[in-house]
Amino acid sequence: MNRRTAIQQTTERLARAGVPSAGAEAEHLLAEILGCSRPALWLDAQRELSTAETSRWEDWTRQRELRVPLQHLTHCAPFLEWTFRVSPAVLVPRPETEELAIRASGLLRTREGAATGRPQRVLDFATGSGCLAIALALRHPSTVVEALDISAAALEIARDNAQRLGCDARIRFHLGDGFAALRGGTEVPGAWFDGIVTNPPYIPSAEIADLEPEVRDHDPRLALDGGADGLEFYQRLAHEAAAWLVPGGWLLAEFGDGQGPAIRALFQHPAWESAICEPDLSGRERMLLVWRSAA
Ligand SMILES: C[S@@+](CC[C@H](N)C(=O)[O-])C[C@H]1O[C@@H](n2cnc3c(N)ncnc32)[C@H](O)[C@@H]1O
Known part of the structure; x- marks a missing residue:
């Protein structure tokens, strides 16, 4: 899965879960996982996630769907x-x-x-x-x-x-x-x-x-x-x-x-x-x- 698809999927899942500003949240979540800024995600939007990044992305998206705050996932x-x-x-x-x-x-x-x-x-x-x-x-x-x-x-x-x-x-x-x-x-x-x-x-x-x-x-x-x-x-x-x-x-x-x-x-x-x-x-x-x- 590439970065663009990850952001799209998280946005849709968070929007369905009622998370306000789902698109911005999806970008923020992926940027935290990749250790880059939100704008930087889009500079390389076709880049594939590694296996470890995909597994964390799935885990964090699932937890955000359950409305766990992102700061509790990043601990900061x-x-x-x-x-x-x-x-x-x-x-x-x-x-x-x-x-x-x-x-x-x-x-x-x-x-x-x-x-x-x-x-x-x-x-x-x-x-x-x-x-x-x-x-x-x-x-x-x-x-x-x-x-x-x-x-x-x-x-x-x-x-x-x-x-x-x-x-x-x-x-x-x-x-x-x-x-x-x-x-x-x-x-x-x-x-x-x-x-x-x-x-x-x-x-x-x-x-x-x-x-x-x-x-x-x-x-x-x-x-x-x-x-x-x-x-x-x-x-x-x-x-x-x-x-x-x-x-x-x-x-x-x-x-x-x-x-x-x-x-x-x-x-x-x-x-x-x-x-x-x-x-x-x-x-x-x-x-x-x-x-x-x-x-
Ligand atoms: C709204 S938080 C503020 C935390 C931090 N100052 C901030 O702005 O992010 C309020 C804090 O008050 C503490 N608190 C609640 N009752 C208290 C009490 N009776 N005496 C002292 N601290 C109390 C809570 O443990 C909590 O950490």
């Missing part, structure tokens, strides 16, 4: 300029979270070089694969990064990613439920962080059943479920995060489409100043930026 996912290892224990990093990382990086940059006499300190709350913590550690070598998650299996992946990307010595990982994770053996004092970045679970529990199978059946439920209204973690952040920030410190958080007004309302509290919901590249409000009151 891109995030900004890096490749992260993923497993069923972690949320596959999403492109919208890259925007969160870029925004957090901008906030760190504005205070770089300020005469505070100490490095900046940032927390990735609910780190999963570690994508946010690691991106910030790599982009800001002088920043001290802490990361927490309730899932030991997720932290294992995050630590492995930090090691592979060469920044494990600069990130401390903490296991536990929310901020309680910071009260473990390596205690972090209160009012410690200049910034907190987070992409917490924010899907209302009852809506999980309606998500695409790739998300519903393959991302960990722990990474999706934001409680009855999806806002459980924002309630916790609104009540607890200010105590972990220095006066004037920032909290930057991703949230779901349509949750902006409710989230802004949660942060109408004297502990917080100027809650802004920022749009993503498609113009939808998806990010909260709020500062701890200076008082």
Whole structure:
């Protein structure tokens, strides 16, 4: 079988299985198997697949028909300029979270070089694969990064990613439920962080059943479920995060489409100043930026 036929057959099979953008998915799948870019596939479209390539192509096409995400077949996912290892224990990093990382990086940059006499300190709350913590550690070598998650299996992946990307010595990982994770053996004092970045679970529990199978059946439920209204973690952040920030410190958080007004309302509290919901590249409000009151 040649590359063109493989792409056509996968496209038809994935389209029948209800996979959105089946043609692009088919190209992506074959490009991963052959270790080339999608455009490169078409430069040599008549080239025959080897026996090993054909067998992997059949296996992966069958699994994609069953709606297993491609990242779970390749065990990796891109995030900004890096490749992260993923497993069923972690949320596959999403492109919208890259925007969160870029925004957090901008906030760190504005205070770089300020005469505070100490490095900046940032927390990735609910780190999963570690994508946010690691991106910030790599982009800001002088920043001290802490990361927490309730899932030991997720932290294992995050630590492995930090090691592979060469920044494990600069990130401390903490296991536990929310901020309680910071009260473990390596205690972090209160009012410690200049910034907190987070992409917490924010899907209302009852809506999980309606998500695409790739998300519903393959991302960990722990990474999706934001409680009855999806806002459980924002309630916790609104009540607890200010105590972990220095006066004037920032909290930057991703949230779901349509949750902006409710989230802004949660942060109408004297502990917080100027809650802004920022749009993503498609113009939808998806990010909260709020500062701890200076008082
Ligand atoms: C939406 S994922 C985000 C992962 C990663 N930051 C990203 O953006 O790809 C949310 C993460 O929150 C973690 N989590 C869920 N409940 C938690 C809790 N009570 N305390 C700490 N982390 C929690 C999950 O294990 C999961 O890794």
